[in-house]
Amino acid sequence: MTATAAQRRAQAKVEYDAFLAVCPSRQLLDRVADKWVTLVLCALGGGSDAGYGEPRAMRYSELARQLAGVSQKMLTQTLRTLERDGLITRTVTPTVPVTVTYELTELGASLRQAVATLKIWAQTHMDDVLAHRAAYDEVPGR
Amino acid sequence: MTATAAQRRAQAKVEYDAFLAVCPSRQLLDRVADKWVTLVLCALGGGSDAGYGEPRAMRYSELARQLAGVSQKMLTQTLRTLERDGLITRTVTPTVPVTVTYELTELGASLRQAVATLKIWAQTHMDDVLAHRAAYDEVPGR
DNA sequence: CGGAATCCTAACCGATACTG
DNA sequence: CAGTATCGGTTAGGATTCCG
Numbered sequence: 001m002t003a004t005a006a007q008r009r010a011q012a013k014v015e016y017d018a019f020l021a022v023c024p025s026r027q028l029l030d031r032v033a034d035k036w037v038t039l040v041l042c043a044l045g046g047g048s049d050a051g052y053g054e055p056r057a058m059r060y061s062e063l064a065r066q067l068a069g070v071s072q073k074m075l076t077q078t079l080r081t082l083e084r085d086g087l088i089t090r091t092v093t094p095t096v097p098v099t100v101t102y103e104l105t106e107l108g109a110s111l112r113q114a115v116a117t118l119k120i121w122a123q124t125h126m127d128d129v130l131a132h133r134a135a136y137d138e139v140p141g142r
Numbered sequence: 143m144t145a146t147a148a149q150r151r152a153q154a155k156v157e158y159d160a161f162l163a164v165c166p167s168r169q170l171l172d173r174v175a176d177k178w179v180t181l182v183l184c185a186l187g188g189g190s191d192a193g194y195g196e197p198r199a200m201r202y203s204e205l206a207r208q209l210a211g212v213s214q215k216m217l218t219q220t221l222r223t224l225e226r227d228g229l230i231t232r233t234v235t236p237t238v239p240v241t242v243t244y245e246l247t248e249l250g251a252s253l254r255q256a257v258a259t260l261k262i263w264a265q266t267h268m269d270d271v272l273a274h275r276a277a278y279d280e281v282p283g284r
Numbered sequence: 285c286g287g288a289a290t291c292c293t294a295a296c297c298g299a300t301a302c303t304g
Numbered sequence: 305c306a307g308t309a310t311c312g313g314t315t316a317g318g319a320t321t322c323c324g
Contacts, residue, residue: 009210016210024268025261026177032260033175038167060286068151068158071318076287086274097285098324107270114263118174119167121256126166128249132228202306213298218307239305240304288323296315303308 031085036078038115039067044088044104045112057091057103087111173227178220180257181209186230186246187254199233199245229253 020026031037043066046054058066064075079102082088087108093099104112162168173179185208188196200208206217221244224230229250235241246254 012210020211024264025180027271028260028264028268029174029177029180032171033177035168035171035175038171064286068154069162072287073319074317077317084275084278085271086278087271092286095285098287100286107267107274110267111263114260117259118170118256121253122166122170125249125252126170129169129227129229132249133226136226136228206306214307215299216297219297234306237305240307242306286324288321290321291319293318294316296313298313299311301308301310304306 031081032115034078036067036070036074037082039070040075040078040082041087041104041108041112041115043067044102045109055104055109057101060100060102063102082108173223174257176220178209178212178216179224181212182217182220182224183229183246183250183254183257185209186244187251197246197251199243202242202244205244224250 040063043063044055044058046056060075060079063079064070064072067075070078079088079090083090083102086105089103089105091101091103093101182205185205186197186200188198202217202221205221206212206214209217212220221230221232225232225244228247231245231247233243233245235243
């Protein structure tokens with residue numbers, strides 16, 4: 001007996017998943033998708049979400065203060081993955097107590113620029129989206 | 143007794159969370175973050191992840207076939223939120239059995255363009271990222 | 285100060301079954 | 305064909321505690 005329809009579908013799914021796993025866009029999106037990734041990028045980029053300054057190095061505790069909502073677990077985790085991906089650098093200065101600073105790499109800065117274009121879109125069109133959303137929610141039967 | 147340090151931190155967190163909740167960039171990112179949102183946008187945009195065609199209407203089952211990994215629950219859910227946000231339209235044709243087609247709106251098409259810039263970045267820099275990642279993983283003690 | 289390790293809950297999501 | 309409804313497993317992520 002040859003493959004059933006269900007088996008063929010399962011196979012297609014596996015292949016598609018494998019494709020997505022190595023798709024560069026997908027990998028990037030998975031990074032950017034993370035709430036704290038973009039916020040850290042922003043903070044190190046020298047601006048809060050509005051307004052831009054010069055990129056600058058920040059200490060762990062500075063970041064924790066600026067991103068008020070983050071747990072230290074998520075902050076550490078986020079910083080690790082960003083370091084691993086070469087988007088930021090981690091510098092340990094052996095003072096007492098120890099001082100750790102984080103800074104955008106060139107690669108990280110360029111990613112921040114790319115993400116900024118999404119921000120532009122958001123500022124231009126997000127009120128449209130919200131209007132549609134409100135209109136949609138007006139209709140009772142759904 | 144006035145507010146403790148812990149209380150002040152908690153307060154800051156609440157305010158920051160509230161800020162993020164209404165931040166347009168954040169709201170957009172939360173949408174784009176969704177794995178299937180970008181893939182549906184892409185499919186309706188007429189291209190798989192590589193290559194572009196003309197935007198075109200697609201039926202529910204066509205989408206399900208092209209996005210091989212998606213469960214019908216996630217597909218429906220994704221389509222609903224996109225429709226709610228005015229990014230796609232849903233058209234029901236009362237044939238027997240019923241035919242439903244989805245199509246990008248102008249707004250949706252423009253978002254797809256914006257996301258495409260991220261794709262450019264990915265194609266340009268993602269191998270750098272992967273190289274950093276591999277180098278980082280080489281070092282045993284972490 | 286800058287973490288690492290542990291526990292625990294909320295949500296997400298897939299699989300399955302049923303419907304107009 | 306194009307969904308809706310329900311159940312259950314997985315897991316992301318917060319709170320807490322401890323360490324160099």
